[in-house]
Amino acid sequence: MLAVALAAAGAAGAGAARETRPPLYSAGVAGSAFGPDAFRITLPPDASGSYLPGTSLLADAPLPGPGDLLPTGAYPVVPRTAPVDHAALADATRAWLAAGTVPGRTDAEREVATRALLDLALLTxxxxxxxxxxFGPWHLVWPRDASWHAVAFAATGHPDQARAILRFLTRVQDDDGTWVSRYRPDGTPVRDGRARQLDAVGWVPWALWSWWQAASDRDRPARDTAALREFWTMLRRAADAAVGSLTDTGLPRPSSDYWEQRETRPTIGIAAPLLLGLRSAAALAADLGEPDAQRRWGAAASRLATAIEARFGATGYRRHPVAGAGPDSAVTFLAAPLAPLDAAAVTAAVRRTEAELRMPSGGLRPGNIPRVGDVAWTPATALFALAAAGRGDEESFAGWFEWLASHRTGFGAFPEKVANDGSPASVAPLGWTSAIVLLALATRDGTVGPPPT
Known part of the structure; x- marks a missing residue:
């Protein structure tokens, strides 16, 4: 996603990604993901207004005009001339929310969670x-982001949306078990020379495991694994690709990760998701009665965990397993509820990384790399809220959550970035941030079970 952000910023002006106040391209999304008249519009940065309670329908807005509608899925590509039953759309949206759970202990937390859920619904x-x-070049499917979206839906009691995402990812997977970096909403790959991001073979099995763990009795009756068996081929290919990526050192080969640049050394942003994915795959193989796969993937996970602790741990869990490597927000991937390792050492690394990555706005940048710019990124910041929730650190969780909640757009959407003056920047909503925040709330609330081991 970072490379797309840079490209879009470049269109707005040379060096825009490094400015202290990058532009805001969109303020949020409106419409309804449910009902026969479902539609979705992108709200421009100068938009104003409010939503009908419990919906993404604008309280005082007419139907969108020409050019405002997004041509995706079941949403219309041209404005409707017939009236739309907004009351029916509102009822359908509220019924969807009521069918699941909205995490949070206070009205303020639940308001943030409600908007995040509704934004994710409109992005799916x-x-x-x-x-x-x-908006624009962000209107694509990243397997990493989509996996997190599926986990958020699963954690909040919306298995149908989670399973739909998993089916999409299954359809577009290559025969070698990997995914390209991005897909169009119709499933066609974007082949622009961008390197594949190997982390998808970790994130997608984790998303499948999360859906399976959270599935209702209706979807997962006692030991009836038919629903899970649908994804066996996808899981086997992904987990075997993860095993095949491990080198003689026990670490995966160099690969582009969420920073989306070519790498010559292993990164923590690849090693940690692969550990999580292999652990998830082994647990799923056990449920499916596949002992050979369980042993193979479990052994690979153990080998990888040992290598991560030895190589990354020796340098304080930095971006690369070498002396002098910079900090990386991906250190949080090695904390509960994801792929926890040595709790004390990882917690110390997380707290040190927080201090190193803090920006004037109070949020965190992803790491020390020029292309991310000298501003805070909400997904990076949200990952530290998740790590705080995972270790039961209420004070740190509250601090990061409050920062995230107070730096949304006027429509309550999480932007991708926050400028140093505190203003939202880039695009909103960013689904990855919405998903991380929802999982952080659910983890803090105790409704997310222990991670796979």
């Missing part, structure tokens, strides 16, 4: 294509 087409954001 009926065919399971769950885009990063509804």
């Amino acid at each position: 087409d009926p065919n399971g294509a769950s885009v990063a954001s509804p």
Whole structure:
């Protein structure tokens, strides 16, 4: 996603990604993901207004005009001339919310969670294509982001949306078990020379495990694994690709990760998701009665965990397993509820990284790399809220959550970035941030079970 952000910023002006106040391209999304008249519009940065309670329908807005509608899935590509039953759409949206759970202990927390859930619903087409954001070059499916979206839906009691995303990811997977970096909502890959991001073979099995763990009795009756068996081929290919990526050192080969740049050394942003994915795959193989796969993937996970602790741990869990490497927010991937290792050492690394990555706005940048710019990124900041929730640190969780909640757009959407003056920047909503915040709340509330081991 970072490379797309840079490209879009470049269109707005040379060096825009490094400015202290990058532009805001969209303020949020409106419409309804449910009902026969479902539609979605992107709200421009200067938009004003409010939503009908419990919906994403604008309280005082007419139907969108020409050019405002997004041509995806079941949403219309041209404005409707017939009246739309907004009351019916509102009822359908509220019924969807009521069918699941809205995490949070206070009204303020639940308001943030409600908006995050509704934004994710509008980012997810009926065919399971769950885009990063509804604006321009972000209107694509990153397997990493989509996996997190699925986990958030599973954790909040919306298994149908989670399963739709998993089916989309299954359809677009290559035969070698990997995914390209991005897909269009119709499932066609974006082949622009961008390197594959190997972390998808970790995130997608984790998303499948999360859906399976959270599935209702209706979807997962006692030991009836038919629903899970649907994804066996996808899981086997992904987990075997993860095993095949491990080198003689026990670490995966160099690969592009969420920073989306070519790498010559292993990164923590690849090693940690692969550990999580292999642990998830082994647990799923056990449920499916596949002992050979369980042993193979479990052994690979153990080998990888040992290598991470030895190589990354020796240098304080930095971006690369070498002396002098910079900090990386991906250190949080090695904390509960994801792929926890040595709790004391990882917690110390997380707290040190927080201090190193803090920006004037109070949020955190992803790491020390010029292309991310000298501003805070909400997904990076949200990952530290998740890590705080995972270790039961209420004070740290509250601090990060309050920062995230107070730096949304006027429509309550999480932007991708926050400028140093505290203003939202880039695109909103960013689905990855919404998903991380929802999982952080659910983890803090105790409704997310222990991670796979």
